[in-house]
Amino acid sequence: MTPNAASASSGSSGPSRRSFLASTAVASVAVAGGMPLLAACGSSDSDSRGGTTSGKNAKKLLPAYVASNVVTPDIPSKNGSSMGFTSKLDVTTLKTSVPKKLGKGGKVTIMSPFWGSPPKSDNPYYTSMNSLIGVDVQWQNQDGNTYDQKLGAVLASSDVPDVVVIPGWNMGGKIPSAIISKFADLGPYLSGDKVKEYPNLAAIPTDAWQRSIFGGKLRGLPMPASYVTNIVPLYRKDLFDKAGYQLPKSADEFTALCKEITNARAKRWACGDMKWTAFNIFGVLSGSEKALGWNQVDGKLVYRVETEEYLEALEWTRKLFAAGYVHPDFKLGKSQATDPGSKFGAGEFLIWNNDISNWYGQQAAQAAQNPDFKIWGMDLFGHDGDDPTLWAAEPAGIFAFVNRKASESVIRDVLAVANVTAAPYGTKEWMMTNYGVEGTHYTIKDGVPVKNDKGNNEVVNAFVMVASPASTIAHPDFPDVTKASVEWQQRMGAFTKKSSFWGLQITEPARYTNLSNDFEQLEDDIARGHKKISDMQQAVSDWKKQGGDKLRDWYKQLLDENGSAAS
Known part of the structure; x- marks a missing residue:
């Protein structure tokens, strides 16, 4: 669930994951959570133990957790809830969570599901994000409604992009075994204290990283979610x-x-x-x-x-x-x-x-x-x-994977991208990732960023899919809804058990x-x-x-x- 997605009107009799993700152009909201009806995984028996690493073995693979102190939420997470921000945004005082570019200027191709009409590849949002990160990201956006078909074809071929985003509901059939065979082990770059080179990734909750272990290796960059029912x-x-x-x-x-x-x-x-x-x-x-x-x-x-x-x-x-x-x-x-x-x-x-x-x-x-x-x-x-x-619910449900054939420089550039997209709410990097360029994609009205048509067309469904910060709810235009939503999660979290x-x-x-x-x-x-x-x-x-x-x-x-x- 993308951090700036909200459905103004669900398109089905029950919650719809696709209409929800498709609606990033409708309203801006910092929410992450797992939708119902996610398809379970299937693969060959030879991989039937894949991704079940836990206990001591998992601890060796997991990145060290270092909470971010760049921005303090108005409402801290409790009982598995999201954290909440109710304050108006002052764009002149936004914090910096990535003080220097970690990207080395290389090119990275990313395939990701997209709902709506993809913007031109040289649009101002993409070029501004690439400049901020120091990486030339080339997007291969695919129709989110038929993404599973495209995904299967691409993973069955020898021409796999540098990065592939895979939502949990697309992990049916042979996809899980393809994840294990086609994508890189990120452990050498992120396990233990190595993640501290990427502070925003270090601030992603451990539970979300646990979900990113496939086939006994840390392969996914996660989109964290509150585990309280959504x-x-x-x-x-x-x-x-x-x-x-x-x-x-x-x-x-x-x-x-x-x-x-x-x-x-x-x-x-x-x-x-x-x-x-x-x-x-x-x-x-x-x-x-x-x-x-x-x-x-x-x-x-x-x-x-x-x-x-x-x-x-x-x-x-x-x-x-x-x-x-x-x-x-x-x-x-x-x-x-x-x-x-x-x-x-x-x-x-x-x-x-x-x-x-x-x-x-x-x-x-x-x-x-x-x-x-x-x-x-x-x-x-x-x-x-x-x-x-x-x-x-699961603490993460959408993941980005890096091609196992990618060079170290490409992997480092991908992690540079993820370190920016995982920036917390209230930072310059979060604003750029979720709203684009002020004046071009949005304006500030009474402390609230409001996207224009260009922003609604360009600043959707892309960089937010690579990695995200800890689950966050932020609606400065409706602070009472923010407060009530987080407190609802906190109360329900007190009655929540883990199967x-x-x-x-x-x-x-x-x-x-x-x-x-x-x-x-x-x-x-x-x-x-x-x-x-x-x-x-x-x-x-x-x-x-x-x-x-x-x-x-x-x-x-x-x-x-x-x-x-x-x-």
């Missing part, structure tokens, strides 16, 4: 306050609230598709990556779909649909065409299950036309009214790659009443027979041999 039940606080609605503290109270809100004749419904919130309030293991769905309970590994909590969450979601509390667009699957953002803004439904970035994205998009508009994040609760049991394989790169054997593919569609069919809970129970039984139990044994052996990275 799915928030956003609600129309302005309309809640006006009507006197009380926030629910249990699943039954939520259902009762939905009944109170819904009036189909008046074109008002309570909510959108609440499946992902249901998983959270019922304590279901994470579905964002296959490995996170496994957890050891009383010495036995259990997969998320086998649990009672999973079925209970689906049944609760189904009842919301069946009772007519869900906006009909979500039931009919038309939300992509009809834009749920505008209908949320119009008050047609009041609770929207969405990525935390939309807290700001929706507020920024609606505030100009509706000054009274205010959305807020509803705290997650346990379904029975007790504290919730939440499961940690057995959290923080590790797991490459499942190829024969299991597609084993769980049908569960997501079946979940949605059950929620909408097209299938029954018994259909899911049968699917789980089939899953066990078709390889689920053998996959459990494989994961158990992995855990016995490597241990857990979660602490």
Whole structure:
């Protein structure tokens, strides 16, 4: 998730990773987090142990952590939250985090997913960044919507760019084994104290670096994320306050609230598709990556779909649909065409299950036309009214890799690029990376940088993909949203647990790659009443027979041999 990305209106009935990343031109926000539905990895059995290094072996590979003291956040990270910045930016007092150019003037080609129309290669943003870094970066931007196809073709060829950005959701099929065979070990340049040559990389949290170990080597440059769930039940606080609605503290109270809100004749419904919130309030293991769905309970590994909590969450979601509390667009699957953002803004439904970035994205998009508009994040609760049991997302989900054939000078130039793009908020390097050149790409209005059309066209989807600072939320135009977003993460972080394989790169054997593919569609069919809970129970039984139990044994052996990275 790019540090300056926010979706002003999600393009699907649930959170969409691609629409989110595509929306960097819509609003500027410093957010990093892992989206749901990331595809798990698959590769040949020969690489089935790749990327599972933990414990003492991992400590030998990991860069030393040296916290940055260049800029102090207004709200420090706590319980796995992002750090927050609420202060207005004074561009005349921005700090410098890279006092001298580390680049040696070489040329570096970078292939990365891009959503939208890529700018010309000699545009002012690219040339200014190259001048700042001291490296001639040549971008090979590829359509983010079809990136997996291009990625497969390029990695199967002998013509691999110097750097390739690979999001976690593109790590299917043979990609994990290609990562291990095609990309360089960065350990000789970054492990231990060696990283101190690149202070902004040294300030990247250790958990994110742990996720960058593939095939027993430190190969990735990570985009760190808060491990707190990024799915928030956003609600129309302005309309809640006006009507006197009380926030629910249990699943039954939520259902009762939905009944109170819904009036189909008046074109008002309570909510959108609440499946992902249901998983959270019922304590279901994470579905964002296959490995996170496994957890050891009383010495036995259990997969998320086998649990009672999973079925209970689906049944609760189904009842919301069946009772007519869900906006009909979500039931009919038309939300992509009809834009749920505008209908949320119009008050047609009041609770929207969405990525935390939309807290700001929706507020920024609606505030100009509706000054009274205010959305807020509803705290997650346990379904029975007790504290919730939440499961940690991954601390990094997008990585940049360096061609294993690259010379040392090229690798050093790549690290020089990453050291600039990983600069913290409030520095000159962060401003250039995320906003471009003042006067050319943005202007400052009341202490807030505002991109113009040129900025929205050029300063997107590129340098931010190479490496990023520790997870940050910064909205100087809406400081109350910044504060509330970070504090929401902090409160939810207090209830967040790490499952057995959290923080590790797991490459499942190829024969299991597609084993769980049908569960997501079946979940949605059950929620909408097209299938029954018994259909899911049968699917789980089939899953066990078709390889689920053998996959459990494989994961158990992995855990016995490597241990857990979660602490």
